[in-house]
Amino acid sequence: MKHLIICALCFCTFQTKGQTFKNPDSLFNPSPYGFSHASSVKTPGELVYISGQSGGLGKDHILSSDFREQVQTALKNLTTVLDSYQLKPENVMKITVLIVDHSAEKLKIWEEEISKTWKNKPFPASTLIPVPRLALDKMQIEVDAVAFKIN
Template identity: 55%
Template sequence: MENNKQPQLINPAELFNPTPYGFSHSISVDSPFQMCFISGQSGGVGENHTLAPDFKTQVQDALKNLKIVLKSHSMTFDHVVKITLLIVDHNQEKLEIWTEEAKKVWDTTDLPTSTLIPVSQLALPDMLFEIDAIAVKIK
């Protein structure tokens, strides 16, 4: 039997509306397994996308935003198989902060695959961190 389901865009109401900026927060592809491709989540909070001034809080807020998107697909951090991290002015201190926060949401023995890309800046002037993800759930 042929699967005629189309990919489904999901923009959780708890996050800012990304449509005016030309993207969606996530898309889910339904087949024998569900795949979810999640756009970069920053530490922006609320409709105004207010950013905390410090790196650690932005990482924590970005992970909260990622959790919201995962939940909107009936997924958790356990379903994440790949992440990409973008860190402004990356250094050892920021890596240690990231590692500490990652261990709070993932079992340290089952971390997803990861790519870290140091960057000079992100989409907004005060944005210091961004994470995107691919999640998979077997049906």
């Protein structure tokens, strides 16, 4: 029974007085890796902290070898977490982008794809960090975010 309760918490919302932690059902379970897909703190509005979303597709976290496909999937995963808070990309205040073996070509792909997700500008504040490697061998990109929701 104890294991059943713990597993039920893996894919649901956990809330305390001012904090909420979410793991949308359509994304993989991050609990074994020590993080939630998103957390928020209530203020006169609500800040939502979104863990790094990779280019891994679905619950099985399938990684394409194509950088553009991973960028598209990472942005889709970010949007999935935002949707769980009834937010849109325009609610994102800050993103951090980690790109393996960053190059001008990869930057151009990132810029093209983020423009498709952020249809209504302005873009959020952003930090891009070139890295030699991410958590899994085939991961090429990871994007985290902080969003704000007015109550």
